[in-house]
Amino acid sequence: MSGISIIGFAVGGAQLATGLGTLLALDPAEAAARNERIRCLTQQRRSRREALEAALAQAADERERLAQTFVRARVDAAGAAAALTAAGLPPEPGLTPPVDAPAVADWCGTVPGLVAAAHRRAATALADQTARRLSALLAEVSGGPLVDAAEVLAPAPVGPTPTPAPELGAVVARMLSTLDPRADGTDRAGVEAVAATLARRSDRAAHLVELRLRVQEANDRAARRYDDAVTAAQVLDAMTPYRPGHGLDPDRLDAVRAALAEVAAFRRDLDDGLLDQVAGLRAQVESRASAASLTDAVADVLGELGYLVGPDFSVGEAAEGRLEISHPGRPDHLVRMRVDGDDRQLVAMMYRADGPGDAGADTSAEAAWCGDLDRAVGRLADAGLAFTPIVLTDPGARPVPAVPGRDADEQGRTSHRYRDQHRPERS
Structure with missing residues (x-):
């Protein structure tokens, strides 16, 4: 075989886990669990609570489960702290x-009680502040009791006449107190604007229903922002080992991490664009890990057949998969x-040292390489890695190119074991 040999391959889940562990310098199970959480959280985001439960179930061990509990507790605490700040x-x-x-x-055990207390304090304070701002408008309303939203929506009462309904100010204050203290400024302003129009509406009972719906919509958005914040914090935690050295653009990686941190702090939305960027980073890491896993397997098998395998420096520096x-x-x-991890192909080319060519020696070397490559493919297939030859060229079919400035002595000095020289150390 001469010239270019292209072989397609498939990498199973175990090999991918091993490759991710090597690339991210983590235990393979933890590395695979982190990337699976990223996949799960981004793809299942529209079923938020199911995604969060699934992400927790993907934790590799109790330490990981505690880490995820800590992530959620930090988000809960941050939301409660923001609510207290908004309430002054x-x-x-x-x-x-x-x-x-x-x-x-x-600390995680104490957070739920502290958060609940903070939310009550903030909700009460925000409702009181809004009611005071509206008190002048509400005071202009002519006398006479008003029913609240629940009474408007309820069936007509049967039996004795109910007690008089509360005055408008009390009804509005009670409604405002149900506004989620994590609601952002825009939603709070919208609710307050609807409440303020009560003084100018003749159909105030129906308008109370509108106010109740506006409060519920704001609460729904606050709940979605909370779910997004937890999702972003968990994705950010799972991405902790990602580095530019894993084939990721450093500016893009930093930008995605900064955006996720903003979501986790309730300062921006988790939109599809950001989710797509996260998914893209995960795919890049998995592609790199797949190529590294296959490269390791090929290097091991060729080493068992007596070959010296080392990084290829022909492009100026050692590159993953070469x-x-x-x-x-x-x-x-x-x-x-x-190794082409994206297209699942492996491209090989034989060269000779610089100097006078010997067609017979070239053909003999190519034939020996083809035979050994067939044996290597067979061994890898036995190990669960399937290789499918795409292009094979018979030995002697074309001249073997020379490597300029490279002699046999230099080749012997630079060839070495790939695993020992081209793997990151695990932390």
Whole structure:
């Protein structure tokens, strides 16, 4: 075989987990769990609560489950702290996440009570502030009781005449107190504007129903923002090991992380564009890991067949998925191989050292390489990696190109074990 040899391949889940563990310098199970959480949270976002439960179930062990609990607690605390700030109330010190890891579990246990108390304080304060701002308008309303929204929507009462309904100010204040304290400024202003129009409406009872619906819509949006904040915080946590060295554009990676942090802090929405960017980063990492996993497998098998396998520096620096392969028994020839993780292909080309060519030696080296490659493909197939030859060229069908400025002695010095020289250390 001479010239270009292209072989397609498939990488199973175990190989991908191994590749992700190697690329991200983590245990394979943890690396696979993190990427699966990213996939789950982005693809199932429209079923938010199911996605959050599924993400928790993907945790690799109890440490991961605690980490996810900590993520949710931080988001809850941040939302409660923002609500207190919006209401002009002093912060609650207990909502500040601990720095020391041993204190995390205890802090997570106290957060629900602190958050509930903070929400009650903020809701009451915000409702009182709004009612005071509206008091002048409501005072202009002529006397006579008004029914509230629940009474308007309820069936006609049967039996004794009910007690008089509360005055308008009390009804409005009670409705405003049900507004989620995490509602943003736009929603609060919209609710207050609807409440203010009560003084100018003759059909005030029906308008109270409109106010109730506006409050519910604002609460629904606040709940969605909370779910988005938890989703963003969990994705951000799962992306912790992602680095530019994993083939990711550093500016894009930083921008996505900053945007997710904004969502987790309730300062922006989690839109489809951001989800697409996250999915793109995950796909890049998995593609790189798949190529690395296959490259490792190929390097191992060729090493077992007596080849020296090292990184290919022909493009100026070692690149993921590029190998330089030689055999001590054929020092005048080498093979350069490129793994294409996206198209699931492997491209190999044989070269000879610079100097006078020997067509017979070239043909012999190509024939030996083809035979060994067939054996390598068979061994990999036995290990669960299926290779499908796409293009095969018979030995001697074309001249073997020379590597300018490269002699056999230099080739022997630069060929080495791929695994030992081209793998990141795990932390």
